[in-house]
Amino acid sequence: AQSVAQPEDQVNVAEGNPLTVKCTYSVSGNPYLFWYVQYPNRGLQFLLKYITGDNLVKGSYGFEAEFNKSQTSFHLKKPSALVSDSALYFCAVRELGNTPLVFGKGTRLSVIA
């Protein structure tokens, strides 16, 4: 069965600095990987996904993520953090076929001015 790990409960970064939110996964076949963001009192908002092709995926709000098959990772990155990026970030993975989308437990990002 597929699984996702987000090893950090909390990430703190200064505004203007680069940010990374980590995600590793475990699947038996090819993974389909997703990042979502959740702002307070809101649902999950889709940021980006990796299906196939270029390992570097660009998404909304200047975020990008790099698929690394050898390290089974899909870390979320942004070159310059904004205070408005402060939110809860979820990584998710799915396999080909009728399998559910499995979410990590989330990482809370705090960007400090």
Next chain:
Amino acid sequence: ETGVTQTPRHLVMGMTNKKSLKCEQHLGHNAMYWYKQSAKKPLELMFVYNFKEQTENNSVPSRFSPECPNSSHLFLHLHTLQPEDSALYLCASSQEGSTDTQYFGPGTRLTVL
């Protein structure tokens, strides 16, 4: 966020009450989902409907009863809930396919007294 709507946004109920949560998607999708989000826990998939047919039921207690009358509407009927059922209940929709993105509603914050 207006692609998937949920009502009510907040609900407080006693353990003997019966209530229903409603979800509507305006995206032309054919799959709909109910998730439970509790503090400090990963998102829990509760139910999946594809083309109005239930295809997934992750050992959810019978006090939660889903209904999908058409591909645009999804309900979650609640009765005799427990305080530990207090959580954010999220609805999502997608085209059915492993690579297709799920889009979430804003959620219903449920409190069981």
